[in-house]
Amino acid sequence: MVVTFYDKSPSRPSEQLARLRAPTVLLQARIPSVVWGENALAIVHRVPTGLFESRLLVDDADLYAAAEAICARLPYSVAPVTEAHSQWREFKFYNADTPHVFEDGKTAVYLKHHNTEWALRNTVSSSIPLRSNFDLHDPARTCFNSDPPSPDSRDVRFPSLHAYFDALVDAFHEPPHPFIHRKFQSDITCHLAYLSLYTLSHRHLGACTLQETWGKPAVEQELTPECYDILNKIRPENRPFLIRFLLEAPILEYEKSIIEREEVRKDERDGLPYTAKKLKIPWCPIRRQRGTTSDPSPPRLTPHLIRRSAGQFGLDWRPLAKYASLARQMLR
Secondary structure (H helix, E strand, C coil): CCCCCCCCCCCCHHHHHHHCHHHHHHHHCCCCEEEEHHHHHHHCCCCCCCCCCCEEEECHHHHHHHHHHHHHHCCEEEECHHHCCHHHECCCCCCCCCCECCCECCCEEEEEECCHHHHHHCCCCCEEEEECCCCCCCHHHEEECCCCCCHHHCCCEEECHHHHHHHHHHHHHCCCCCECCHHHHHHHHHHHHHHHHHHHCCCCCCCCECHHHCCCCHHHCCECHHHHHHHHHCCHHHHHHHHHHHHCCCCCCHHHHHHHHHHHHHHHCCCCCCCCCCCCCCECHHHHHHCCCCCCCCCCCEEEEEECCCCCEEEEEECCHHHCCCCHHHCC
């Protein structure tokens, strides 16, 4: 496979203009929003992805005001999530109820173009899911298009690179539903794969690990400087998951990953008072169907970002404080 890297957006200006009509309307209506999904990947993060839906993130309180503003200015109408693309419906073998990712009127509003076939032919969004799972008011977590297609779209905001990674790992561990939704998880890991390949990997090798460490166990591999820069910027509790992902190492079982994330939060407090969050671990439909349970053993080795004596970043695999008393030979 040949991977082509880009120094500017692979989306041409006319296409960007068509894709940014809805967020431009929200700008004019003074409703804060952030462009998400394929549009953000292609327009500001230089990922040559296909463009389908135009996902927008808005505050909870603004969901319906945003929908009303877009529908008043553009040919869209609020539609039930049952009309959303089948990509958002769960695999039947995993959950017989095949629920949609988006919940009607709770965490998302779904807008559908009046003429979906025309929209697809003319690179206009055939649908717009409006969602709310991002801090819209922290300027460090958003960025602007360095080469906007029009003056009106100049102030349209996108997730900064580190905020994009943070939000994806957050969403993976804190989904909008009480059960595991594989389609939702698949969408997140797809975004992570695109972002890491086109923004963090070595351009000549297409890998996030240094060539001289290839073939070694994950605990002995080293990442590219771009990876370390992003890991330094994201929240500490999200680093272990992203480190494993970038190393292409086995990801922890879902329940263990959620527990590990909370334990990292505790460790980062370094003795300061900490009120533990009540963990909401989504239940697994297929396990419930089969009557099986998850492995109760805790995570053993957790990757940590460190600074070495020379000042460069590196990785240190060690047990979290809660599990430090476990015998070394039991660690994995």
